[in-house]
Amino acid sequence: MRVTLQAAAAMLLSFDRVLILCHRNPDGDTIGSAAALCRAYLNMGRQAKIFCHDAFPEKFSYLLPETPDFAPEHIVSVDVADPALLGSRTEEMLNNRPIALSIDHHPTHKQFAQTLCLEEHSASCCEIIWELLGEMGCPVTKEIADCIYTGAATDTGCFKFSNTSPRTHRIAAEMIEAGADYVTINKVMFDTKTFPELKLEQLALEQLWLSEDGKIAVLTITSDMLEKTGVRETELDAITALPRKIAGVEAGITIKQRGENEFKVSVRTGETLDASRICGNFGGGGHARAAGCQFEGLSPAVIREKLAAAVREEMA
Amino acid sequence: MRVTLQAAAAMLLSFDRVLILCHRNPDGDTIGSAAALCRAYLNMGRQAKIFCHDAFPEKFSYLLPETPDFAPEHIVSVDVADPALLGSRTEEMLNNRPIALSIDHHPTHKQFAQTLCLEEHSASCCEIIWELLGEMGCPVTKEIADCIYTGAATDTGCFKFSNTSPRTHRIAAEMIEAGADYVTINKVMFDTKTFPELKLEQLALEQLWLSEDGKIAVLTITSDMLEKTGVRETELDAITALPRKIAGVEAGITIKQRGENEFKVSVRTGETLDASRICGNFGGGGHARAAGCQFEGLSPAVIREKLAAAVREEMA
Numbered sequence: 001m002r003v004t005l006q007a008a009a010a011m012l013l014s015f016d017r018v019l020i021l022c023h024r025n026p027d028g029d030t031i032g033s034a035a036a037l038c039r040a041y042l043n044m045g046r047q048a049k050i051f052c053h054d055a056f057p058e059k060f061s062y063l064l065p066e067t068p069d070f071a072p073e074h075i076v077s078v079d080v081a082d083p084a085l086l087g088s089r090t091e092e093m094l095n096n097r098p099i100a101l102s103i104d105h106h107p108t109h110k111q112f113a114q115t116l117c118l119e120e121h122s123a124s125c126c127e128i129i130w131e132l133l134g135e136m137g138c139p140v141t142k143e144i145a146d147c148i149y150t151g152a153a154t155d156t157g158c159f160k161f162s163n164t165s166p167r168t169h170r171i172a173a174e175m176i177e178a179g180a181d182y183v184t185i186n187k188v189m190f191d192t193k194t195f196p197e198l199k200l201e202q203l204a205l206e207q208l209w210l211s212e213d214g215k216i217a218v219l220t221i222t223s224d225m226l227e228k229t230g231v232r233e234t235e236l237d238a239i240t241a242l243p244r245k246i247a248g249v250e251a252g253i254t255i256k257q258r259g260e261n262e263f264k265v266s267v268r269t270g271e272t273l274d275a276s277r278i279c280g281n282f283g284g285g286g287h288a289r290a291a292g293c294q295f296e297g298l299s300p301a302v303i304r305e306k307l308a309a310a311v312r313e314e315m316a
Numbered sequence: 317m318r319v320t321l322q323a324a325a326a327m328l329l330s331f332d333r334v335l336i337l338c339h340r341n342p343d344g345d346t347i348g349s350a351a352a353l354c355r356a357y358l359n360m361g362r363q364a365k366i367f368c369h370d371a372f373p374e375k376f377s378y379l380l381p382e383t384p385d386f387a388p389e390h391i392v393s394v395d396v397a398d399p400a401l402l403g404s405r406t407e408e409m410l411n412n413r414p415i416a417l418s419i420d421h422h423p424t425h426k427q428f429a430q431t432l433c434l435e436e437h438s439a440s441c442c443e444i445i446w447e448l449l450g451e452m453g454c455p456v457t458k459e460i461a462d463c464i465y466t467g468a469a470t471d472t473g474c475f476k477f478s479n480t481s482p483r484t485h486r487i488a489a490e491m492i493e494a495g496a497d498y499v500t501i502n503k504v505m506f507d508t509k510t511f512p513e514l515k516l517e518q519l520a521l522e523q524l525w526l527s528e529d530g531k532i533a534v535l536t537i538t539s540d541m542l543e544k545t546g547v548r549e550t551e552l553d554a555i556t557a558l559p560r561k562i563a564g565v566e567a568g569i570t571i572k573q574r575g576e577n578e579f580k581v582s583v584r585t586g587e588t589l590d591a592s593r594i595c596g597n598f599g600g601g602g603h604a605r606a607a608g609c610q611f612e613g614l615s616p617a618v619i620r621e622k623l624a625a626a627v628r629e630e631m632a
Binding site (some may be wrong): 158159160161162164165166167168169170172173174176177182183186187190191192193194195198202205206214241244245246247271 | 392474475476477478480481482483484485486488489490491493498499500502503506507509510511514518521522530557560561562563
């Protein structure tokens with residue numbers, strides 16, 4: 001059943017002993033949403049805790065409250081678009097217990113919870129959490145403001161992407177007024193590169209591949225490069241955005257080696273090319289400006305030729 | 317004479333045939349301010365044009381209106397903190413004619429105009445222009461929204477720096493509602509690197525110098541590197557920010573060769589070190605988190621040792 005924001009707020013207010021679930025490969029929005037909601041429950045004197053298939057990256061640790069252990073009564077998921085994104089560890093832990101409420105903002109949401117609060121026009125799930133807390137009458141403390149600011153900023157690329165709305169900015173304004181430490185948050189989220197990441201960039205750029213007069217740029221990241229630099233597969237977000245940042249590039253592609261013969265591809269495009277259609281040629285999908293697909297048993301050189309051909313077709 | 321915002325708005329409304337001056341090395345804020353004000357005059361059916369010592373960088377061309385030529389009656393400067401920043405070409409053109417009104421947000425403003433409207437708490441001069449246009453009853457068109465958004469975003473590093481206020485975000489929200497093309501603006505201002513810039517980064521990073529367990533990072537950009545890559549001296553903003561972005565770095569220093577034996581130094585610091593005090597040791601100055609100084613007749617290796625010693629002293 002899909003419910004309104006007001007109904008979801010009423011449900012949340014009726015819950016005690018709440019378990020909040022994040023999606024796997026957790027980002028600032030799923031962690032910020034979970035931590036804000038968890039903190040609101042703790043502030044009301046109720047029990048709440050967070051679970052995720054993966055460990056939370058160290059850089060998000062400032063968001064997380066200390067939580068006691070307890071047997072949960074109700075389960076809520078935040079920013080999870082698809083049950084497959086809960087991850088096997090979460091599924092095992094759940095052991096078929098139902099999820100009472102799913103709060104999400106992805107237009108592609110596949111309903112899996114008993115109740116769904118879906119606001120597709122929200123740039124981030126944190127924007128929905130902010131609205132819900134308002135409905136619930138939960139004050140936005142400094143700690144909650146840090147959480148909501150983090151999700152709002154990270155899911156919009158620091159207010160740069162087209163999902164940024166006037167409301168996103170107004171929420172950011174309120175969060176700063178509530179004490180969000182936005183300078184530190186932005187520094188950590190957007191203005192920090194580790195040495196291994198810098199070295200990986202150097203290595204990968206040495207082999208940057210260009211086509212169509214520099215309109216297509218392909219960066220390949222091999223397992224060997226990751227090994228040499230010590231960068232983990234979960235730390236490739238920034239480098240994935242790099243090819244599309246080069247002046248003149250309309251399709252920025254990153255090919256990331258996973259197993260011996262397995263490659264994960266990210267495609268980022270400008271306003272004239274549909275990335276999801278390009279990836280659709282290879283069984284992948286996503287958004288118009290950012291999409292992905294996978295290849296097995298082909299070399300990076302063959303993969304990039306196939307992708308470039310698909311981009312050329314999309315250009316025509 | 318220093319005047320209130322209301323008085324400045326009344327003055328502006330009384331002007332016709334207006335010449336608007338930008339500071340040399342023009343950035344998004346001085347150009348955005350001048351273009352917004354100029355467009356407001358044109359929309360009122362009055363004459364206005366813009367002058368700057370330097371040519372405007374190509375990437376800001378979308379801000380500039382077409383202006384007729386005419387003999388100006390009143391002169392207004394925007395975002396100019398010091399008469400020296402007008403530049404020699406502007407001074408020659410002025411030929412000692414007085415500047416009627418100076419609109420600025422720099423706390424270090426050195427008064428030079430007949431009337432000064434100074435709002436030190438504004439993150440950008442564009443925020444003041446936005447307020448002035450409101451007082452003047454000038455509607456914010458899509459084109460004016462592009463100008464104000466550009467200044468508000470560029471002077472705050474895309475809402476990341478500590479000068480960003482709740483008002484900055486609320487103005488951004490309004491500008492988006494007024495039609496500002498924020499996605500394109502942000503892409504051009506913050507997410508575009510040219511090939512020469514990428515190559516320069518590669519070259520400079522190969523010789524990154526570290527000290528104090530990686531707390532001090534020094535990047536040196538020689539004239540030779542600029543020549544090899546084709547990057548101009550005016551295009552070094554992004555690379556100047558790079559050393560401080562490296563995880564763990566508390567003082568990020570960039571040494572830029574100018575003449576044969578002349579070096580310009582930029583120092584960016586974290587929250588615990590005072591960059592202006594570090595540069596003050598060498599006759600320079602600036603803000604607490606970003607400052608500069610110059611050296612002549614010393615090698616980059618000697619300069620960085622001197623700077624590192626000053627940073628160590630500041631750390632102690």
